[in-house]
Amino acid sequence: MRGVLQVREEAGRGMKHDRILLAHGGGGSLTHELIERVFAPAFGMETLEDSAVREFGGQKLAFTTDSYVVKPYFFPGGDIGKLSVCGTVNDLAVQGAQPLWLSLGMILEEGLPLADLEKIVASIKTTAAEVGVTVVTGDTKVVERGKCEGIYINTAGIGRVVTEVGCARIKPGDVVIVSGNLGEHGVAVMSQRAGISFQTSVVSDCAPLWGLVKTVLDTGAEIHAMRDPTRGGLAITVCDFASGARVGMRLEETALPVSREVRGACDLLGLDPLSIANEGKVVVVCPSADAGRVVSAMQVHPLGRNARVIGEVIEQPKGMALLRTTIGGERIIDMPTGEDLPRIC
Amino acid sequence: MRGVLQVREEAGRGMKHDRILLAHGGGGSLTHELIERVFAPAFGMETLEDSAVREFGGQKLAFTTDSYVVKPYFFPGGDIGKLSVCGTVNDLAVQGAQPLWLSLGMILEEGLPLADLEKIVASIKTTAAEVGVTVVTGDTKVVERGKCEGIYINTAGIGRVVTEVGCARIKPGDVVIVSGNLGEHGVAVMSQRAGISFQTSVVSDCAPLWGLVKTVLDTGAEIHAMRDPTRGGLAITVCDFASGARVGMRLEETALPVSREVRGACDLLGLDPLSIANEGKVVVVCPSADAGRVVSAMQVHPLGRNARVIGEVIEQPKGMALLRTTIGGERIIDMPTGEDLPRIC
Numbered sequence: 279m280r281g282v283l284q285v286r287e288e289a290g291r292g293m294k295h296d297r298i299l300l301a302h303g304g305g306g307s308l309t310h311e312l313i314e315r316v317f318a319p320a321f322g323m324e325t326l327e328d329s330a331v332r333e334f335g336g337q338k339l340a341f342t343t344d345s346y347v348v349k350p351y352f353f354p355g356g357d358i359g360k361l362s363v364c365g366t367v368n369d370l371a372v373q374g375a376q377p378l379w380l381s382l383g384m385i386l387e388e389g390l391p392l393a394d395l396e397k398i399v400a401s402i403k404t405t406a407a408e409v410g411v412t413v414v415t416g417d418t419k420v421v422e423r424g425k426c427e428g429i430y431i432n433t434a435g436i437g438r439v440v441t442e443v444g445c446a447r448i449k450p451g452d453v454v455i456v457s458g459n460l461g462e463h464g465v466a467v468m469s470q471r472a473g474i475s476f477q478t479s480v481v482s483d484c485a486p487l488w489g490l491v492k493t494v495l496d497t498g499a500e501i502h503a504m505r506d507p508t509r510g511g512l513a514i515t516v517c518d519f520a521s522g523a524r525v526g527m528r529l530e531e532t533a534l535p536v537s538r539e540v541r542g543a544c545d546l547l548g549l550d551p552l553s554i555a556n557e558g559k560v561v562v563v564c565p566s567a568d569a570g571r572v573v574s575a576m577q578v579h580p581l582g583r584n585a586r587v588i589g590e591v592i593e594q595p596k597g598m599a600l601l602r603t604t605i606g607g608e609r610i611i612d613m614p615t616g617e618d619l620p621r622i623c
Numbered sequence: 624m625r626g627v628l629q630v631r632e633e634a635g636r637g638m639k640h641d642r643i644l645l646a647h648g649g650g651g652s653l654t655h656e657l658i659e660r661v662f663a664p665a666f667g668m669e670t671l672e673d674s675a676v677r678e679f680g681g682q683k684l685a686f687t688t689d690s691y692v693v694k695p696y697f698f699p700g701g702d703i704g705k706l707s708v709c710g711t712v713n714d715l716a717v718q719g720a721q722p723l724w725l726s727l728g729m730i731l732e733e734g735l736p737l738a739d740l741e742k743i744v745a746s747i748k749t750t751a752a753e754v755g756v757t758v759v760t761g762d763t764k765v766v767e768r769g770k771c772e773g774i775y776i777n778t779a780g781i782g783r784v785v786t787e788v789g790c791a792r793i794k795p796g797d798v799v800i801v802s803g804n805l806g807e808h809g810v811a812v813m814s815q816r817a818g819i820s821f822q823t824s825v826v827s828d829c830a831p832l833w834g835l836v837k838t839v840l841d842t843g844a845e846i847h848a849m850r851d852p853t854r855g856g857l858a859i860t861v862c863d864f865a866s867g868a869r870v871g872m873r874l875e876e877t878a879l880p881v882s883r884e885v886r887g888a889c890d891l892l893g894l895d896p897l898s899i900a901n902e903g904k905v906v907v908v909c910p911s912a913d914a915g916r917v918v919s920a921m922q923v924h925p926l927g928r929n930a931r932v933i934g935e936v937i938e939q940p941k942g943m944a945l946l947r948t949t950i951g952g953e954r955i956i957d958m959p960t961g962e963d964l965p966r967i968c
Contacts, residue, residue: 298735303765312763316741320748321727321758330759332724334783335680343726343779344762347770379677381688382666383728383777390643396661403665413666414675415779417689418657420648421966425692427770432728434688434760434779438679621766 304616305509306553328369328505331439338439340375342366345432349621351398354466355481356557358431359401361623364486364557365508366435367409371491372504372560375437377409382416383432388423398429409486411435441495445522447502452591453569454519454527455562457490457576458483458584460512461540464554467622468547480539485558490581494560497575499568505561508623510614513553515561516589516599517613527599529589529611552601553614555622563591649961650854651898673714673850676784683784685720687711690777694966696743699811700826701902703776704746706968709831709902710853711780712754716836717849717905720782722754727761728777733768743774754831756780786840790867792847797936798914799864799872800907802835802921803828803929805857806885809899809967813892825884830903835926839905842920844913850906853968855959858898860906861934861944862958872944874934874956897946898959900967908936 293315294308301308329342344365351358367377382402386395406413466482487506495501503523507515512534516527536544536551544551558581564572569587576582599611638660639653646653674687689710696703712722727747731740751758811827832851840846848868852860857879861872881889881896889896903926909917914932921927944956 293737296737298731298733298737298740298765300733300765300767303731303763309763313761316737316744317727317761317763320744321751321761330724332759334684334723334781335682337680339679339684339781341724341726341781342760343728343777345728345730345764345777347730347764347766378679379675379686381686381779382662383688383690383779385690385692385730385775386643386648388643388645392638392641392643392661395643399661399665406666414677415687416658416662416666417777418648418654418662419690419692419966420643420645421692421772421775422645424769425772426775427766430730430766430771430775432688432690432762432777432779434726434728434777436679436684436686436781621764623764 300620301616304620305514306614306616308616329373329375331373340370340373340437340439342369343432343434344369345430346623347430347621348467348623349427350470351428353470353482356484357398357401358429359398360405361484361557362431362433363402363405364484365623366433367411368487368506370435370437371488372506373439374441374443374495375439377411377435377437377488379414379436380406380411381434382413384418385426385430386418386420387426387428388420390428394428405486409488441501443501443503445503445519448519448523448525448563448591449502450525450591450593451566452502452563453566453587454516454529454589454591455569455572455585456512456535456588457560457582459535459537459540460556460559461536461544461551461554463557464619464622465540465543468619469543480543483556483558485581487558487560487581490576490579491560493575493579494562494572497571499564499572501562501564503563507556507559507561509555510616511553511555512561513611513614516611519563520599521597524596526592526595527589528592529601531601531603533586533588535584535586552611555619557623645965646961649965650859651959651961653961674718674720676718685715685718685782685784687714688777688779689714690775691968692775692966693812693968694772695815696773698815698827701829702743702746703774704743705750706829706902707776707778708747708750708754709829710968711778712756713832713851715780715782716833717851718784719786719788719840720784722756722780722782722833724759724781725751725756726779727758729763730771730775731763731765732771732773733765735773739773750831754833786846788846788848790848790864793864793868793870793908793936794847795870795936795938796911797847797908798911798932799874799934799936800914800917800930801857801880801933802905802927804880804882804885805901805904806881806889806896806899808902809964810885810888812967813964814888825888828901828903830926832903832905832926835921835924836905838920838924839907839917842916844909844917846907846909848908852901852904852906854900855961856898856900857906858956858959861956864908865944866942869941871937871940872934873937874946876946876948878931878933880929880931897956900964902968
């Protein structure tokens with residue numbers, strides 16, 4: 279016990295709760311608290327970038343990981359297999375890295391139908407082939423009935439950094455661009471949940487982004503930072519940019535691309551499209567002089583047809599993100615706590 | 624459904640069961656069946672090595688992954704945190720690779736005491752520091768109460784290949800060396816299981832092996848293959864060597880180092896020490912001319928004090944492993960099915 283208490287004093291100082299809550303996994307403020315108070319002190323990780331970048335053989339290598347626990351594991355527009363490839367290759371892509379290799383760790387529940395596993399494996403194979411990445415190493419564990427929900431997947435990915443980007447490069451005067459409509463993954467998954475008798479025609483936007491990102495990089499535009507707005511949505515992305523770069527961010531509500539279906543679903547469920555997960559969108563920050571060619575390049579790519587400038591980087595208030603609302607007012611974009619949408623990815 | 628059936632015909636052809644069983648995760652013949660019938664056809668993976676080796680920046684990079692679902696997550700001699708570092712760095716080490724970086728994917732159960740998480744994180748930190756590896760990227764998900772057992776961890780690891788080794792190099796005339804006593808991890812974990820009112824003084828041998836492996840490589844001996852005999856124990860290791868190299872293997876029962884406590888526990892529980900998991904042992908195959916210096920080098924290392932030659936590689940029967948018993952007979956070492964010891968790592 280003494281050992282444990284000592285560790286708590288060092289690592290967990292100031293945590294709001296003494297047990298893990300669902301919101302600790304929601305990607306919002308409680309996830310950040312867990313990272314900042316428990317993981318970062320232990321490992322000295324970079325907490326704000328999606329991948330670590332290291333030298334290997336004189337080249338820059340990007341390395342990232344994500345676990346996937348989405349419920350249900352089949353959802354409109356995708357499944358946990360497709361998601362587990364897209365999520366990880368997208369984390370590499372937004373680091374300016376070409377995805378090369380994936381590891382695949384599966385935790386299976388006793389009783390999982392083999393047909394479901396095979397469908398998921400086929401989905402992994404197809405998505406990996408689409409992005410030109412290969413699954414090179416793997417591991418499988420099985421737990422007793424009830425000890426996971428069918429299947430949990432972890433993928434880690436290695437990429438080769440093509441263009442260095444990062445929060446620290448963001449400057450006042452830059453613009454914020456998003457590649458398309460917001461909130462589709464979150465709403466698609468929610469609409470499939472048992473207990474939510476709610477149906478939409480919304481399908482997940484889950485897609486591998488390397489092709490789109492490469493198109494953007496190939497324009498020669500000066501890209502300062504990129505992020506795929508997954509857990510916690512666009513809200514967490516702009517809050518992270520603001521705090522990581524010590525700048526302000528201001529989004530224009532009228533410019534945000536949200537479909538009528540997603541808007542309707544959010545109104546019904548009391549959710550904010552800004553904080554809902556996307557799995558096939560990229561947010562790009564670049565100098566305003568480069569905005570035109572970035573948006574044009576995105577718009578000719580199938581995954582970026584609805585790309586647009588949605589905001590700008592400002593001097594003040596440092597570390598905060600603002601939304602200029604449709605009626606001309608301004609509100610602070612709060613970092614979501616992560617309680618709204620558990621098990622979304 | 625049609626899509627699923629088509630996939631089944633391609634990928635799952637000939638699987639014995641249409642649902643996942645615990646034994647599919649036991650590291651034995653059913654795990655092999657799953658890899659060979661479902662994963663290998665999809666991904667064309669090397670199924671017999673612990674890590675994938677690829678070129679990056681003109682150097683050889685090793686990449687591996689493992690998920691850890693050990694029950695209970697604290698056990699005599701270690702915990703899931705220590706295990707999740709050791710398991711993955713050991714997979715790199717036995718590939719002749721110096722471990723460099725780890726990713727850390729955690730799946731936490733709602734309600735997990737923060738103190739337990741902090742103890743596990745501290746354990747990861749300590750073990751990583753011991754082996755000189757750094758955790759550079761991570762991810763945390765939380766699932767509802769009852770949807771995992773406290774914590775599941777995935778680590779993936781990247782290493783730099785120092786010496787190339789592999790099953791294909793194994794030749795008749797080689798000897799088989801093990802670095803110490805068998806079965807300690809499996810027996811330590813089993814003795815802690817709820818429902819098994821069985822106590823021993825056995826503690827897990829869980830330890831990072833890179834230091835020991837480096838000592839062996841530094842002798843300049845010609846190392847043909849290495850393996851850490853985890854799930855499925857020494858039995859699966861020698862079966863894999865035999866089938867991977869298309870040779871025979873013969874172990875000497877009298878030479879196998881098994882402590883009195885482990886032997887006693889195995890007798891009580893009806894288990895074979897040959898097929899019980901180890902987490903801090905390495906099996907080395909090298910030419911008999913090099914055996915002396917390998918064993919001597921191991922014996923001066925704290926993790927190899929009980930190292931010894933336990934068998935040899937023979938021409939026939941190809942693809943099979945044999946045990947010369949204490950009474951002078953010979954029996955086939957069967958690949959364990961994986962049913963005996965689920966959730967051991």
